[in-house]
Amino acid sequence: MKRKDPQWPRAIMIFSRPGSCSSSSSSSLARTSADSAAAMRGRGGRGVFRRVGRVAEDEAVFERGGGGLGGGGSESRLGKKSSLENVDVTATKGNEFEDYFLKRELLMGIYEKGFERPSPIQEESIPIALTGSDILARAKNGTGKTAAFCIPALEKIDQDKNAIQVVILVPTRELALQTSQVCKELGKHLKIQVMVTTGGTSLKDDIMRLYQPVHLLVGTPGRVLDLTKKGVCVLKNCSMLVMDEADKLLSREFQPSIEQLLQFLPSNRQILLFSATFPVTVKDFKDRYLPRPYIINLMDELTLKGITQYYAFVEERQKVHCLNTLFSKVWPFTVASN
Ligand SMILES: Nc1ncnc2c1ncn2[C@@H]1O[C@H](COP(=O)(O)OP(=O)(O)OP(=O)(O)O)[C@@H](O)[C@H]1O
Incomplete structure (x- = not known):
């Protein structure tokens, strides 16, 4: 195309x-x-796309299709190609955020952030994540992946329960800060406590912070494991583990920490794995830890249409x-x- x-x-x-x-x-x-660029801005949101895309050198096997919400890419669902060429963010099924029966406070946060309707990756992931299934999702950068896992995470947290219920793992401090910011903005009207913890910052401060309530922890694998092994970060009530940029998280640098971390989570934990590329390492991880995930693949190419x-x-x-x-x-x- x-x-x-x-x-x-x-x-x-x-x-x-x-x-x-x-x-x-x-x-x-x-x-x-x-192909094409641009934005969800045109569809009502205030989305600003940060990255042009990445070139994958070790792109590997990804079984296309999967679960029942339409499975195929945005083009096949559209039937006819949009003349705007930005179908990565506009080719929705026409769902509304109200369709997911989210908490009122969460809906308020979503709308205040300027999101009018879910993007295609959000339409696919939010309802499935809410059912508790594992997800393996592939979508381009800049298509709204962050909200696709933050929204169900915020919805599922019981704010009256003083325990870490969701951990979001990311490969860098910058992404951890961005992700926690999105959680805080979307959850602005909820009383959910979000904490960021990454390597290269004071461990002591993080330990002190963990004595206060934390419901949602965003961090890099090494630091989260460190705190968990010390017994200050308790993950026995963590029912959802999100891995963003899973291709990077499953590199040799992080994978051992992630596998150790999984031992601290309850056996019925849900794993949401998001990535723009799926190298062999991701497939291996999926085979071992996500036996029957719901698979979402919204891309044939890495680059947003229009670019x-x-x-x-x-x-x-x-x-x-x-x-x-x-x-x-x-x-x-x-x-x-x-
Ligand atoms: N439903 C929506 N409506 C309007 N704007 C949205 C919606 N969802 C996300 N956005 C905005 O689109 C932009 C891109 O979203 P986001 O950063 O979540 O994409 P991403 O796929 O996670 O990208 P990356 O992998 O590069 O982080 C952000 O500015 C975000 O606020």
Whole structure:
């Protein structure tokens, strides 16, 4: 589904990799997955998309389809392709947040955040997560994954019970802060206590904080495990474990901590696994810990529709020259340089 529109491309990435340079940067320019950009802004929300997308090097087996809510990608559900080309966020089934019988306070938070209707990934995940099933979800970055797991997490927490009931694991401190912020905003009218804990910050402060009520813990695997092993973070009442950016969480760096952490959770815990890519490590983890997950796959390509990506492999020192050449030849576009 490549656009022929002469206005494209919209995004260019320049990678430098040892041993993969080419003598001519322009001739090494290649096209990656295609299509469109933009936003849920157009559908009423105040969504601002942060990332253009990622190039997966080790994309692996993902069994498409799955459970019964429509299974296929957004295009197949649309039947006819939207002329707006941003079906990643607009191709909904027409559900409303009210359809999920959420707490009134949670609905207020959702609407105050500017979300009018659930995005496709939210439509697929929220009702299933509310039933208690494990989920393995694949959707592009910027399509509303965060709210897709925060909303059911907030809904399921009993705020009168002083216990950690949900843990959201993420690979970085930045993402932990962003995610906890989303939880706090959506749960603004609830009395749910959200705590962030990540490596590189004071362990003592986190220990002190855990003496206060915490219902929802967002953190990086190593630190959460550390606190759990010390006995200050008690996970015996944690009935939901969310893993965002699961592809990164299941890298060699984090996987051992996650597997140890799972031992501290009750056996009937629910696992929600979200990722834009599904390398073999994710499949292995799924086979071992999520025997019969509900599978949601809303993507064939990594890039949001509307964005055309090109990439060029150049040596580090060629980057600026390459960028300069591209600036003078291609218009209009955005440049991301790694
Ligand atoms: N239902 C909705 N209606 C309008 N805007 C929304 C909705 N859901 C999410 N958004 C907004 O869309 C933007 C992207 O959402 P979000 O960051 O959750 O996507 P994501 O898939 O988690 O992306 P990433 O993986 O890059 O973090 C955010 O600004 C968010 O506030």
